[in-house]
Amino acid sequence: MCRDKGLDAVEPDLMEGHSHRTGFPLTAHGQLRCNRMTAEIAHERGLPAGLRNGLPQVPQLVDDFDFAVDEECAQYGECERLTPFAAAGKAVFHGEHAVPTEAFRPQAHGLRLSSMRKKPDLGVRREAC
Numbered sequence: 001m002c003r004d005k006g007l008d009a010v011e012p013d014l015m016e017g018h019s020h021r022t023g024f025p026l027t028a029h030g031q032l033r034c035n036r037m038t039a040e041i042a043h044e045r046g047l048p049a050g051l052r053n054g055l056p057q058v059p060q061l062v063d064d065f066d067f068a069v070d071e072e073c074a075q076y077g078e079c080e081r082l083t084p085f086a087a088a089g090k091a092v093f094h095g096e097h098a099v100p101t102e103a104f105r106p107q108a109h110g111l112r113l114s115s116m117r118k119k120p121d122l123g124v125r126r127e128a129c
Contacts, residue, residue, distance in 0.1 A: 002045075002047060003045050003047055007047065009047055009050055009067070010047050011052050011069050015035050015038075015057075016053055016055070016056065016057070017031060018030065028056070028057070031054075031057065032057055035051070035057065035064070036061070036064050039051075040064070048066035049064075049066055050069050051064075051068045052068075053069075055070070055081040058085065059084055062088055063088075065085075065090075067090050067091040067092065068085040068090065068091070069092075070082055070095070071094075071097070072095070072097060072098070072099075074094075074099045074104035075097075075098055075099045079104075079107055079108070079113065082113065083111060086111060086112040092114060094113040094114065095118050096115070096116075096118075099117070100117070101116075104117075108129050109129070116128050116129055
């Protein structure tokens with residue numbers, strides 16, 4: 001459906017369900033298998049796949065995904081965890097909601113992140129980094 005609607009890629013959410021209380025007996029190993037399967041399904045349909053959040057599994061999944069998307073890694077001091085994507089020459093799209101742009105700009109540039117600040121309502125207004 002995504003391909004038929006002309007989308008350029010898919011970016012599934014909740015790729016770190018194993019680290020939250022979901023009510024299901026999710027494990028890190030099972031999450032890793034599910035994430036790889038999700039990327040494989042997208043690729044089989046001719047779409048690049050982006051890893052959204054899921055920072056603990058970045059080292060294991062960098063080869064399976066085409067880019068990464070992260071929210072608020074600067075706020076939580078986690079941006080370095082995305083370096084395997086940048087090191088592999090893959091885009092990392094990063095957004096912050098609370099941290100001022102000037103506070104995360106130097107780190108974002110140093111880590112080669114494509115960063116911006118947006119309000120959580122995700123309107124058209126943004127502050128590029």
